[in-house]
Amino acid sequence: MAIATGDTIPEAKLTQATPEGPREVATADLFAGKTVVLFGVPGAFTPTCSAKHLPGFVQQAAALKAKGVDTIACMAVNDAFVMKAWGQDQGITDEVVMLADGSAAFTKALGLDMDLTARGMGVRCKRFALVAKDGKVSYLGIEEGGTFEASKAETVLEGL
Numbered sequence: 062m063a064i065a066t067g068d069t070i071p072e073a074k075l076t077q078a079t080p081e082g083p084r085e086v087a088t089a090d091l092f093a094g095k096t097v098v099l100f101g102v103p104g105a106f107t108p109t110c111s112a113k114h115l116p117g118f119v120q121q122a123a124a125l126k127a128k129g130v131d132t133i134a135c136m137a138v139n140d141a142f143v144m145k146a147w148g149q150d151q152g153i154t155d156e157v158v159m160l161a162d163g164s165a166a167f168t169k170a171l172g173l174d175m176d177l178t179a180r181g182m183g184v185r186c187k188r189f190a191l192v193a194k195d196g197k198v199s200y201l202g203i204e205e206g207g208t209f210e211a212s213k214a215e216t217v218l219e220g221l
Contacts, residue, residue, distance in 0.1 A: 078144060099191050102135065189203045
């Protein structure tokens with residue numbers, strides 16, 4: 062069952078590439094006492110993710126932060142090095158934190174995993190966006206069937 066509005070973000074470990082090397086990021090630390098926008102994508106460098114989803118959050122970063130968002134984070138079932146390279150390719154500086162869920166453990170804990178093995182991609186994350194305030198989900202938009210509306214930055218901004 063997928064996470065829902067009002068639920069608490071599950072505890073898990075994600076990874077962020079830093080100049081010092083990969084760094085573990087505990088979801089408890091990421092979400093505690095903050096308003097966080099987390100959006101998940103099926104994969105780094107994929108078409109909609111690269112052309113619309115990530116750029117939308119970069120473009121709306123100032124507006125989201127003006128509405129009280131402390132952190133904007135992007136997550137995919139990729140490794141931290143791929144997420145770092147994708148962020149560099151997209152010109153990301155500090156607007157969006159790029160997080161890896163390499164073995165899909167957090168994605169599965171959220172109930173937002175999908176099996177794309179038949180398409181050669183393995184287990185991936187559904188396209189989604191959520192807002193969590195002090196670890197509790199206050200907005201959740203999950204895309205179904207290749208749509209791109211509920212999880213785009215403008216929709217999240219309207220939901221704040």
